[in-house]
Amino acid sequence: MKRREFLSSLAVAAAGTLPSLNAAMPARPPAKPVWRRVRPLDAAWPSAASWAGLKDSVGGQLIEVQALFQGCTGDPEGAACVEAHKNIGNPYWLGDQPGGTENSGWLDAWSPAPSAYAVKARHAGDVAAAIDFARENRLRLVLKGGGHSYLGTSNAPDSLLIWTRAMNQVTLHEAFVGQGCAGRAEPVPAVSAGAGAMWMDLYHAVTTEGGRYVQGGSCTTVGVAGLVQSGGFNAFSKGFGTAAAGLLEAEIVTADGRVLVVNACRDPELFWALKGGGGGTFGVVTRVTLRTHELPRYFGAAWGEVRARSSEAFARLIGRFVAFYRETLFNPHWGEHVHFRPDNVLEIDMVSQGLSPEQTQAAWQPFFDWVKASPQDFELASPGAWAWNARSWWDLDKRASTYIRDPRAGAPRHHAWGKGDQGEVGVFLHGYDSLWLPAALLQAESRRSLAEALFAASRHQMVRLHIGKGLAGAPDEVRAAARQTATNPAVLDAFTLVIIADGEQPPAYPGHARPAVDLAAARRNARNIDLAAAELRRISPNSGSYVSESNYFNRGWQREYWGANYARLRAIKSKVDPDGLFFVHHGVGSEDWSADGFTRLG
Numbered sequence: 001m002k003r004r005e006f007l008s009s010l011a012v013a014a015a016g017t018l019p020s021l022n023a024a025m026p027a028r029p030p031a032k033p034v035w036r037r038v039r040p041l042d043a044a045w046p047s048a049a050s051w052a053g054l055k056d057s058v059g060g061q062l063i064e065v066q067a068l069f070q071g072c073t074g075d076p077e078g079a080a081c082v083e084a085h086k087n088i089g090n091p092y093w094l095g096d097q098p099g100g101t102e103n104s105g106w107l108d109a110w111s112p113a114p115s116a117y118a119v120k121a122r123h124a125g126d127v128a129a130a131i132d133f134a135r136e137n138r139l140r141l142v143l144k145g146g147g148h149s150y151l152g153t154s155n156a157p158d159s160l161l162i163w164t165r166a167m168n169q170v171t172l173h174e175a176f177v178g179q180g181c182a183g184r185a186e187p188v189p190a191v192s193a194g195a196g197a198m199w200m201d202l203y204h205a206v207t208t209e210g211g212r213y214v215q216g217g218s219c220t221t222v223g224v225a226g227l228v229q230s231g232g233f234n235a236f237s238k239g240f241g242t243a244a245a246g247l248l249e250a251e252i253v254t255a256d257g258r259v260l261v262v263n264a265c266r267d268p269e270l271f272w273a274l275k276g277g278g279g280g281t282f283g284v285v286t287r288v289t290l291r292t293h294e295l296p297r298y299f300g301a302a303w304g305e306v307r308a309r310s311s312e313a314f315a316r317l318i319g320r321f322v323a324f325y326r327e328t329l330f331n332p333h334w335g336e337h338v339h340f341r342p343d344n345v346l347e348i349d350m351v352s353q354g355l356s357p358e359q360t361q362a363a364w365q366p367f368f369d370w371v372k373a374s375p376q377d378f379e380l381a382s383p384g385a386w387a388w389n390a391r392s393w394w395d396l397d398k399r400a401s402t403y404i405r406d407p408r409a410g411a412p413r414h415h416a417w418g419k420g421d422q423g424e425v426g427v428f429l430h431g432y433d434s435l436w437l438p439a440a441l442l443q444a445e446s447r448r449s450l451a452e453a454l455f456a457a458s459r460h461q462m463v464r465l466h467i468g469k470g471l472a473g474a475p476d477e478v479r480a481a482a483r484q485t486a487t488n489p490a491v492l493d494a495f496t497l498v499i500i501a502d503g504e505q506p507p508a509y510p511g512h513a514r515p516a517v518d519l520a521a522a523r524r525n526a527r528n529i530d531l532a533a534a535e536l537r538r539i540s541p542n543s544g545s546y547v548s549e550s551n552y553f554n555r556g557w558q559r560e561y562w563g564a565n566y567a568r569l570r571a572i573k574s575k576v577d578p579d580g581l582f583f584v585h586h587g588v589g590s591e592d593w594s595a596d597g598f599t600r601l602g
């Protein structure tokens with residue numbers, strides 16, 4: 001039964017049983033019936049025969065989901081438990097488990113919880129069958145691709161999971177024209193990927209094998225569909241924009257079970273919403289097609305660590321770095337990261353594109369020289385800058401020392417993750433926040449307050465500038481393309497996204513044998529993250545936050561994630577999913593639901 005029919009049938013039933021009202025009492029409107037999704041112990045939970053029917057209709061690909069360490073309960077020496085412990089640091093293994101999540105939870109926010117069942121979808125038909133089943137049986141639905149949601153939006157207890165991991169085909173196109181766009185759009189080189197593909201799959205096919213570039217994310221194990229719907233940045237975004245802006249077409253299964261192909265010519269509103277409007281909200285994307293770009297000759301990097309010998313010297317160092325950034329690095333060539341640490345250290349971990357080795361070095365030499373000129377104030381450790389053939393950036397044979405290969409037998413040869421990303425695998429988050437900083441703060445008259453705020457924030461927690469995640473300084477056409485997406489327009493005027501976050505290893509998945517989390521210390525850490533973010537919000541209030549790398553507890557999330565685009569997204573949501581089948585924490589339309597997504601409010 002559809003939700004509306006169900007509601008009206010409940011309303012009729014309730015009206016029929018109301019006692020007659022005392023004429024002297026003011027008439028009270030009948031209490032609205034509460035609409036809830038069903039849980040396994042509810043009478044309305046589908047019968048075993050119903051589940052068997054679903055299993056048949058998805059070619060047997062219905063799985064009872066287990067938590068990662070469920071196998072350890074009562075049998076710590078058993079194969080399942082040993083396997084979990086052996087692989088817990090491997091992000092590919094985590095993604096290969098229906099109950100797996102890249103993070104092991106977030107203090108006071110969420111803890112990984114397996115769905116009751118998962119459909120391991122092979123194609124859009126399986127997805128449509130699962131959607132129909134969830135809608136008809138009033139189930140809580142969750143969608144998972146790469147499982148990298150920091151906000152925990154791809155897992156929920158008592159739910160049915162649509163798991164796209166197996167849909168990972170990648171196809172290159174020399175001249176792609178979207179369906180219905182013939183004669184209206186120029187053919188362009190592109191790549192199509194199933195929703196379960198990860199960025200490493202695309203970088204391997206497009207760059208290592210194909211000699212071109214596709215705009216995606218930095219972390220190689222993030223899912224393609226999830227990142228595109230987030231907006232999607234990496235260190236080269238200042239040159240190429242967001243992943244969402246590169247979307248040419250998507251195949252999507254909507255709440256009514258229809259399989260649609262949407263692009264700028266067909267269903268442009270829904271297409272626009274998929275470009276940064278947030279995952280898990282408008283339907284299940286089953287395939288994306290993204291524009292590819294000419295590959296620059298070089299990708300490069302600059303690295304090093306500057307330790308200031310006093311807080312005063314560190315404040316001066318930040319001021320100098322801000323000026324250096326504005327003079328030399330504020331352009332399409334440079335991205336990611338610099339870190340300002342509470343122990344008065346500036347960590348440099350920057351990436352460049354389109355600069356020769358000599359140009360890369362020349363850019364940094366003046367800054368390194370400035371630091372070296374004051375040995376009484378600063379110590380410079382392992383500075384360097386260089387560039388390499390861009391085509392070898394994700395080539396494991398050429399850059400073996402940068403990556404960790406998936407060691408499991410049978411793993412694709414190109415599957416690897418960055419050594420620098422190991423600290424993220426399975427991390428239990430204490431807190432996380434992000435905000436965009438407008439480029440106006442780089443102007444001469446504002447630089448001092450920017451540097452002071454960065455210093456003040458760094459007294460509480462490490463502050464990271466993700467420079468590629470702000471599009472001020474990007475080419476005009478890149479900014480114009482990003483303007484055609486649902487991402488908060490604040491990104492266009494921001495020179496960086498600041499991320500302040502912390503957590504702990506080893507992973508804290510339920511059932512994982514490890515020392516208990518020190519809750520008091522973790523909460524102090526979370527508080528420091530809030531204090532650091534507050535220092536920066538003082539100089540940049542309401543500057544927006546990146547939906548997929550943001551604070552779980554952000555109270556102004558509609559405005560912060562999408563700015564003026566929220567009203568349009570809300571209207572699209574009401575049209576394509578009027579009954580709210582798709583729910584995620586702080587997703588468009590989620591204000592209509594209880595925090596767990598089970599009860600409709602109002």
Ligand SMILES: Cc1cc2nc3c(=O)[nH]c(=O)nc-3n(C[C@H](O)[C@H](O)[C@H](O)COP(=O)(O)OP(=O)(O)OC[C@H]3O[C@@H](n4cnc5c(N)ncnc54)[C@H](O)[C@@H]3O)c2cc1C
Nearest residue numbers: 145146147148149153154218219223226232233279280285
């Ligand atoms: C370690 C790590 C590194 C990251 N690095 C970057 C980065 O470099 N750049 C960046 O921009 N972001 C980054 N992110 C954030 C990341 O882009 C988002 O969390 C993204 O949504 C993850 O997609 P996923 O498929 O891996 O995750 P999932 O957890 O599977 O999905 C994320 C969200 O998308 C929804 N979703 C998944 N598949 C579909 C589908 N087929 N159709 C509709 N909705 C779907 C889910 O319901 C969920 O709400 C990172 C996150 C982590 C944990």
